[in-house]
Amino acid sequence: MTTEIERKFLVKSTDFKQEAFQKNYIKQGFLNSNKERVVRVRLKDDTGFLTIKGASNANGTTRFEWEKEIDKNEAESLFNLCEKGIIEKYRYLVNIDNHTFEVDEFLGDNNGLLIAEVELEDENEHFSKPEWLGEEVTGIAKYYNSNLSKLPYNKW
Template sequence: ATVRVRIAGTTGWLTIKGKTVGATRSEFEYPVPEEDARQMLDELCNAGVIDKTRYRLPQGELCWEIDVFHGDNDGLIVAEIELPSEDTPFDKPDWLGKEVTGDPRYYNSALSSTPFNQWADD
């Protein structure tokens, strides 16, 4: 499992993600007071904070989440769509790049310890 603390606007969020099986992963997310989130980030989180801006792009009933990374992961852009089930059909936009589902290098937990700017060119 992975536990993540983040701040979006003036709200803190605590997210717990389970093990990835195929393209599926359990996820639980809860709002927490911003001050609590800041204290957790300061006192409980390891070095290697992920700095990114998240954009949401609706596609019918679904929504793309597009993360533009900054800092040590500058240059990396990842798009993800949350599906009700793995076999849910969806249109792949023309701007979508290579498929990275299942590549653990792209997990936030991995990017915090081995940032994108340290990777050898693919």
């Protein structure tokens, strides 16, 4: 069990792809997308995960997170129980100074949406912002994956 501290940004170009040291395919669905607790099943390439996230604090940067690795077949079976709306995306990992940015390039009904997240040790921690980083959207609920599964980017 951990507390997750992260900030989220729109991405204004695909320049991050040249800087990425890793790329993964991610498929995820939500067993529960209640804003007080989100229960997510995810396949990252061939590895499954079950994740529970608590409600965010007032500014949207911090929340409880628990995650457990599960078998790929278990994850595939759990997708059958998920709420409507499966998220598919490519995740790129980019090191900038002493931070790793996770940049999601969404597919399907969220195609065209690029979001970067950076995890921090402290809410007020300083970090370098690359040129491709755009407007901050930390705490804006429509950008949460659980909401993108219900109201995708192409329906905005």
